[in-house]
Amino acid sequence: MLVNLSSMHLIKVFFIALFFHVTFQANSQYGLFDHPEAMKLVSQGTEKIYKLDVDSALYYIRKLHKLIPNHPVIPSMEAFLIQWENIPIIEGPTFVRFEAKLREAIAAAENLNPLDPYDEESVFFELATRGLLAEHYAENKKYFEAINEANKMYGLIKKGFDLVDDNPEFLFTTGLYNYFRIMYPERHPIYAPVAIFFKKGDKELGLEQMVMSTEIAIISQIEASVYLSYIYLRYEQTPEKALILLQGLVKKYPNNYYLLSKFLEAAYATRQYDQIMPWMVDTLINTDRTYYKMIGYIFRATYLEFVEKETKEAYIYYGMGVGIGNEILNHGEYFKSVGYLGLGRLSQQFGNVNTAKSYYNLCLKYAETEDIEKAAHLGLNL
Numbered sequence: 259m260l261v262n263l264s265s266m267h268l269i270k271v272f273f274i275a276l277f278f279h280v281t282f283q284a285n286s287q288y289g290l291f292d293h294p295e296a297m298k299l300v301s302q303g304t305e306k307i308y309k310l311d312v313d314s315a316l317y318y319i320r321k322l323h324k325l326i327p328n329h330p331v332i333p334s335m336e337a338f339l340i341q342w343e344n345i346p347i348i349e350g351p352t353f354v355r356f357e358a359k360l361r362e363a364i365a366a367a368e369n370l371n372p373l374d375p376y377d378e379e380s381v382f383f384e385l386a387t388r389g390l391l392a393e394h395y396a397e398n399k400k401y402f403e404a405i406n407e408a409n410k411m412y413g414l415i416k417k418g419f420d421l422v423d424d425n426p427e428f429l430f431t432t433g434l435y436n437y438f439r440i441m442y443p444e445r446h447p448i449y450a451p452v453a454i455f456f457k458k459g460d461k462e463l464g465l466e467q468m469v470m471s472t473e474i475a476i477i478s479q480i481e482a483s484v485y486l487s488y489i490y491l492r493y494e495q496t497p498e499k500a501l502i503l504l505q506g507l508v509k510k511y512p513n514n515y516y517l518l519s520k521f522l523e524a525a526y527a528t529r530q531y532d533q534i535m536p537w538m539v540d541t542l543i544n545t546d547r548t549y550y551k552m553i554g555y556i557f558r559a560t561y562l563e564f565v566e567k568e569t570k571e572a573y574i575y576y577g578m579g580v581g582i583g584n585e586i587l588n589h590g591e592y593f594k595s596v597g598y599l600g601l602g603r604l605s606q607q608f609g610n611v612n613t614a615k616s617y618y619n620l621c622l623k624y625a626e627t628e629d630i631e632k633a634a635h636l637g638l639n640l
Contacts, residue, residue: 289326290379291425296326300335301476307339308480308511315339330366330383333359337390345516346549346589349398356394363387376417378425385414385431386478399588416457422467429471430478434485437464441493465489472503483507487520492627497527508538515542515550519593522557526596527629531564548582549590555579556597569604576600580620595624595634602637 290296303318319335326332337359344352367384371377392407415435422428439459443450468489471482483503490500501524507514508521518538525533534557542554559575562568580597583590602617614637621634 290329290331291427293326296322296329296331297476299325300331303335304338304477304480307335307342308514308517310343310511310513310515312339312343328366328369330363330370330379330387333362333366334383334387337363337387341390342514342516346397347394348586348589353394353398357391360387360391364391376420378421378427381414381417381421382425382427382431382477385411385418388414389431397588412456419457426471426475427478429467429475430482430485433464433467433471433482435464436460436467437489440464445493465494480507484517484520487524491520491524491527495628497524500524501528501530501533513541515545515547518542519550519553522553523592526557526560527627531560534561534565536561549586552579552583552586552590552597553593555582556593556600559597559600563600563604569607573601573604573608576604591624592626592630595621595626595630598624599630599633599637602634606637606640 290300299318299322303315303322306312306315306318315335316339319332319339322329322335323332337356340352340356340359341347344356347353347356364384364387367380367387370380370383374380388407388411392404392411395401395404395407415431418428418431418435422432435457436459439453439456440461443453465486468482468486471478472486473479475482484507487500487503487507490496490503501521504517504521504524507517511517518541522534522538525531536558539554539558539561542550543558545551545554555575556579559572559579562575563572576597580594580601583594583597598617598621602614602621605611605614605617618634618637622631625631625634
């Protein structure tokens with residue numbers, strides 16, 4: 259009996275020791291959040307990514323690989339670099355590379371600490387990478403794949419609720435869920451009956467959490483700022499708040515084409531047309547990316563129309579913007595609507611009523627915001 263008890267005790271001790279050994283190994287080999295040197299490298303690397311300084315970003319990613327090999331932060335940052343270099347990522351070789359890196363990050367996150375389903379780093383990186391994957395599937399009309407990833411995310415989001423008080427990186431994901439759990443069914447009532455099966459949200463709390471994320475998070479701070487500005491522009495109808503956020507981002511990352519585009523959108527939405535700086539427009543026009551050239555032409559037209567009062571030249575640039583915009587499917591619809599609205603407005607000024615109406619109707623085809631829709635309907639009714 260004594261022998262049996264001793265044997266059971268030894269087995270118990272063995273498994274406890276094994277557990278702590280594996281946990282210790284996982285934390286010492288893979289730990290990021292409690293590793294100041296690694297966190298500094300992540301911060302430095304993401305700064306270079308937002309500045310579109312590819313070589314420097316890769317330098318910091320390689321240093322991370324030496325310091326914490328096999329950690330999901332490495333393929334996550336590689337995917338992040340591909341994303342910011344190529345926004346919007348359209349189906350093709352770039353999307354394949356992006357998807358492969360996200361899949362690599364998901365696998366690394368799942369293997370990070372399999373003994374602890376609430377491991378902060380594992381949950382955070384799997385949630386972040388699946389979220390990016392779902393977003394890009396949806397943008398490219400791959401809805402089955404997007405829904406599949408979203409289903410896998412829900413359990414991770416619920417874990418994030420439990421971890422948010424201990425780790426500010428979860429403020430972003432938890433805030434997004436709290437906000438859109440309320441806002442999305444409000445905007446799309448057809449989904450309201452389904453939403454009742456999911457954890458309740460809190461729109462105001464969600465906004466507060468995202469604001470906090472922009473202030474105290476490290477990894478997700480800039481992403482939270484980008485998404486929060488999008489919410490202010492497209493959902494809250496408070497573009498002046500977006501403009502303040504984006505002013506800071508553009509000052510910090512003046513060569514980031516996406517951030518320049520969102521700043522110009524905010525300046526347009528607030529009717530602060532003098533904020534549309536010619537250097538910003540030139541930066542976009544001079545890229546080799548059709549998407550950003552389109553945006554540059556359209557906001558050069560806006561500046562010409564409202565600031566310099568050069569309506570004929572503005573008309574030409576609006577036409578150039580929507581002309582190359584037609585080459586881009588399923589992306590940039592908001593900017594196309596701004597271009598067609600400008601063409602309609604100027605055609606009306608020039609006395610071409612029928613032409614104006616056709617442009618207003620094209621504007622409504624692409625419009626994504628209430629203010630653009632109202633302006634187009636107003637033009638049609640004049």
